[in-house]
Amino acid sequence: MAAPVVLVQGASRGLGLQFCRHILTRRAAAVVIATCRSPEDAAELRVLTAQHAGRITVLRMDVNREDDVRRAAHTVRDTVTRIDLLLNAAATLPAEGGRERRPGGGRLREGETSLRDVTAEGVISTLTTNAVGPLLVGKYFSGLLQKGGGGFGQQPAERARQHSGIMVNITAKVGSIGDNGLGGWYSYRMSKAALNMATRNLSIELGRSRPKVVCVSVHPGTVDTDLSRPYHKNVPKDKLFSAEVSVNHLMSIVDALNMEKTGKAYNWDGTELPW
Numbered sequence: 055m056a057a058p059v060v061l062v063q064g065a066s067r068g069l070g071l072q073f074c075r076h077i078l079t080r081r082a083a084a085v086v087i088a089t090c091r092s093p094e095d096a097a098e099l100r101v102l103t104a105q106h107a108g109r110i111t112v113l114r115m116d117v118n119r120e121d122d123v124r125r126a127a128h129t130v131r132d133t134v135t136r137i138d139l140l141l142n143a144a145a146t147l148p149a150e151g152g153r154e155r156r157p158g159g160g161r162l163r164e165g166e167t168s169l170r171d172v173t174a175e176g177v178i179s180t181l182t183t184n185a186v187g188p189l190l191v192g193k194y195f196s197g198l199l200q201k202g203g204g205g206f207g208q209q210p211a212e213r214a215r216q217h218s219g220i221m222v223n224i225t226a227k228v229g230s231i232g233d234n235g236l237g238g239w240y241s242y243r244m245s246k247a248a249l250n251m252a253t254r255n256l257s258i259e260l261g262r263s264r265p266k267v268v269c270v271s272v273h274p275g276t277v278d279t280d281l282s283r284p285y286h287k288n289v290p291k292d293k294l295f296s297a298e299v300s301v302n303h304l305m306s307i308v309d310a311l312n313m314e315k316t317g318k319a320y321n322w323d324g325t326e327l328p329w
């Protein structure tokens with residue numbers, strides 16, 4: 055069997071980077087296509103690429119630019135015939151005034167804790183990166199997922215219920231409408247709720263096709279990355295995962311996926327999350 059292919063979208067740092075590291079060190083047979091919007095600034099990804107030469111390819115893809123997504127898909131189709139696992143990891147959690155928080159970008163207040171912090175520009179920008187981006191990735195890469203060899207997840211004996219590729223959208227528990235008892239984080243919550251709807255829609259459309267693609271949302275827990283750093287002081291130490299621990303949990307979920315589990319959102323421990 056040919057090497058399983060994993061595409062990690064948003065691989066420059068945080069969980070996306072750790073997914074690449076995990077696959078390269080724990081799944082000896084697999085190859086990785088890592089996408090990020092600025093490969094020249096992705097120092098840790100460059101180190102990983104040097105350590106695993108021949109097994110990882112880095113491509114430029116800003117999910118806010120449809121042309122970038124289309125072009126990256128074109129390049130990938132020239133390189134591989136299929137994708138077995140696609141992980142949509144990129145996201146932004148806006149700081150004050152809806153502005154994007156980037157490493158080394160100076161201090162910004164926590165954002166959108168109340169209505170007065172909301173700006174149209176901030177909401178649109180967050181929705182674009184966190185919900186529209188992964189949907190476009192689904193649009194341009196689903197053909198390759200349909201050609202996946204089923205290298206991840208569990209396959210039932212009956213052919214009719216087997217899957218080809220798996221698409222995982224990294225959501226956040228705060229995107230659950232049913233679970234929202236606290237409010238705040240307007241655009242981030244809205245973007246993840248919209249992403250969850252995209253997951254459900256994709257699971258229906260790609261679950262009708264043959265071969266079928268599994269599509270799920272997963273919540274990684276609260277993880278020690280740049281994204282959630284401003285909020286870590288409120289998180290008990292035993293509830294703050296390293297990226298390594300979180301990805302280990304999420305890959306256990308991926309390994310147990312099948313067509314019966316498609317179209318749902320899962321917490322890091324594998325339990326189902328309410329929409």
Ligand SMILES: NC(=O)c1ccc[n+]([C@@H]2O[C@H](COP(=O)([O-])OP(=O)(O)OC[C@H]3O[C@@H](n4cnc5c(N)ncnc54)[C@H](OP(=O)(O)O)[C@@H]3O)[C@@H](O)[C@H]2O)c1
Nearest residue numbers: 064066067068069116117143144145226276277279281282
């Ligand atoms: N950390 C947590 O506690 C937590 C909790 C719940 C859910 N999540 C989710 O987990 C996922 C990963 O987050 P993380 O914690 O790893 O965050 P992170 O360390 O801040 O990484 C965010 C990633 O998104 C990329 N990105 C942002 N905008 C992009 C764009 N337009 N195009 C392409 N890439 C873009 C960043 O690339 P650059 O390097 O170019 O900026 C970076 O690689 C996200 O979906 C997040 O919502 C995280």
